[in-house]
Amino acid sequence: MIRFFSLAISALALCSAPLAAQDIVITGATLAKGDGSDPITNATVVVRNGRVVAAGSDVIAPAGVPVLDGTDSWVTPGLFASITNLGLVDVDAVSGSNDVAAGDSPFSAALDVAPAINPAAQDFGYSRAGGVTRASVTPTAGSSIFAGQGAVIDLGSDYDAVTRPRAFQFVEMGERGARLAGGSRTSVYALLLNALREAGQYGDDAQLRTAGRNGSVDTGDDLPLDSRLLGRAEREGDVLLTRFDAAALVPVVRGDQKLYVAVHRANDILSVLGLRDAFPDLDLVLIGATEGWLVADRIAAAGVPVITGALIDLPESFERLAATQSNVGRMVDAGVTVAIGGYESSGDHPRNLPQQAGNMVALNNVPGATGLSWGEAFAAITSIPATIGGMDGRAGVLAPGAHGDLVIWDGDPLEVGSAPVRVFIDGVEQPLDNHQTRLRERYRSLDESQLPPAYRR
């Protein structure tokens, strides 16, 4: 158990002004840096002015900073949760509280989650209490294959959640994309290529016009492209994107904004990788990639990272027939950069990321299966998703210069019985109370002989 601290933890639900960063020194703890290395014992971590200064077994605690005794505790960077709905929803089935998809919107790629993210939503607090300090938030595709632009956030108890708006564009390919695009995968590719071409032209001209300048294109075979398929559409009515949607895709075409592509089937993955033949600057990230292990060498060769759920092992659809819990391990062994993230059912929430990662470690002992080492598994929910999210070296890792995001756990963080004891973001200690903890305390006793539970606060 934790032996240190008398520091009072604020029970305030949400502070309007950010709390002050404090200098932190923790000694004697088991340290997992999040960088893929194995945990080390009896380590020291130093955070000053909101940034990590040092972390390791040979670190000398600086003088003049109060020291927390971390004996019997674990210290890690905060978890980085990928592909979440954090702040976009209170109750999934209550539409008024749910901003995940905009199925009736005239816009698609232009949609931007940043202004919608509500740090007071309970899932924020639950996830923070589970050790999640940063995350990517993405919309879900509604009326188009383009879901819109996701953000990278921190889970600090303030109203300044968004650290990087428009961090990526999200597009649905595969079966779901096919349905959204008009009923077939063929339509997905026609729609996507058209949109990217429009965006490319839009970027050149900063406007859409009704007249085209169609250049010649070498197709590599003896079938020339009809000139009307090139450049922007000839007539206003042919344009499938609004001006705002086309504008939103400009940085995608240029490679300035990542393109997250949800795709599962092996051959669909290869088709997506092939998009770079026509649009070489695309900065792709594969989302899902359930059959990724079948083409792992080619994903690795393309240098495209993957974000996937770790425990998907059922042929949920015909694009996932080869689903296996060994998908992550096999891709990692092939040299693919893989983060664990994304959610498959009502029961999966960001705070259960360690459970998914821990299962990857357990898999190592199953003959025929491919798992991860402890360090690899923990990196898959810390530094690797942070890097994919554009925060390489700054989040998900306890290294000098990184954000002072620390979680102190009462045991091995990948073990289901463990939980965070204290959470810091940018060196600021975070409140861990929320709706659930308040209910827990209210109903600790069912004695209502004096007054009903409504009076227990």
Place this chain on the structure above:
Amino acid sequence: MTRHIATRGPVTAFVAIAAFVLAGCTTAAGTERPAQASAPPAGDASAAPYASTYARYPGTPTAVVGATIYDGAGGRIDNGIVLFADGEVVGIGGADLAVPAGYTRVDGTGRFITPGIIDIHSHLGDYPTPSVQAHSDGNEATSPTTPEVWAEHSVWPQDPGFSRAMANGGITSLQILPGSANLMGGRSVTLKNVPSRTVQGMKFPGAPYSMKMACGENPKRVYGGRGRAPSTRMGNFAVNRETWLEAQDYMAEENPDRDLAMETLAGVLDGEILIQNHCYRADEMALVMDMAREFGYQVSAFHHAVESYKIADLLRDNNVCSAVWADWYGFKMEAYDAIPENAALIHNAGACVVIHSDDANGIQRLNQEAAKAQADGRRMGIEIADADVISWITLNAARAMGIADMTGSLEAGKMADVVLWNGDPLSIYSRPEMVWIDGALMYDMNNSAMRPVSDFELGQPGEGDVK
């Protein structure tokens, strides 16, 4: 009907109810086929339709030696021995337990043994994978009450989910429920988790039927959305009560015409068919228990009971189990007050806890879910022994399904449904190593030939993989 008021813990309470619901069953499962527990009313010519054809597969007399044993009933034996032969547990004990001649010895050193894991709430087979519309067979959502439908008539035995549940979750028995669109959704079926060409070949011999009921948001949304009753919670109750009255009238008739819906409801009022009631909110569960009292039936378990912690005393006093997730929350309004300490608080109040899945993925990790719920309790000061936590996914599930005298714990004479884990089943780092069902080895982690592959997966990408 008689109600059994608990004066001690849920275990005591359940001895009474389990005996009650199982009256009339024979119990020598695996050696002879018991009579159907839920036979239609006397005089009916169609007794025991779709009877189980399951018979145990061959096994060798086996001694698992040196493992830590959780017996499923709250007992723990370190460095223990489990003996089973001819489909039944022969005995369990410490290192000094004599191993009879001719037994195959399995080294359990460093490993753990539990009874087979049981999921009281599954839709495998009724909502199989691939989850395409053509496979959507779990909700007969055409009328708010459909007691006449039987889940077994929808089960697709080739659902790949069955093998995952066994290999990753150690699941040896499971109850397949019709979905929760309806107030009265139909009969459940309890299965042995063995691959089979027919659902009859999976049916748990002697298991009583349950009827699925649902309160709350689902029925009112499904039918209210169509402009018909029920569209409110009060509508839910009105339709339920009218239907129970109809059943009472049916039972009062001398020679009624056959009515499949009424046969199920009469089975409930006769105490032969159990009630598994989807219900989230505390206030609503209390009303349902009053409705059960009004018409004279017993709720065996509330499922998804995320607010049981608010009325754990009432549930204890009414002998009703809570089948819960460890930590699902927030996906619908009636799940907004779900807390991860729910199971621990229910257990602490002396009421019965079952951890369920309702999920083709979650069923593969009930042991981990139980461990999470235990740990959440510990952090609020409620210590629950590991051996008791295992009962949440073994004996308590069996009790609420009416099969506790046959399986759910390791004791002589019970079915030899056994899981050997390669480590502590309450640790993330452990996996099922071997699974026996009625003493027959059905899964072996170290032998790829002992990993079933469904027809659907043959010739497909990933066939025969560890999954």
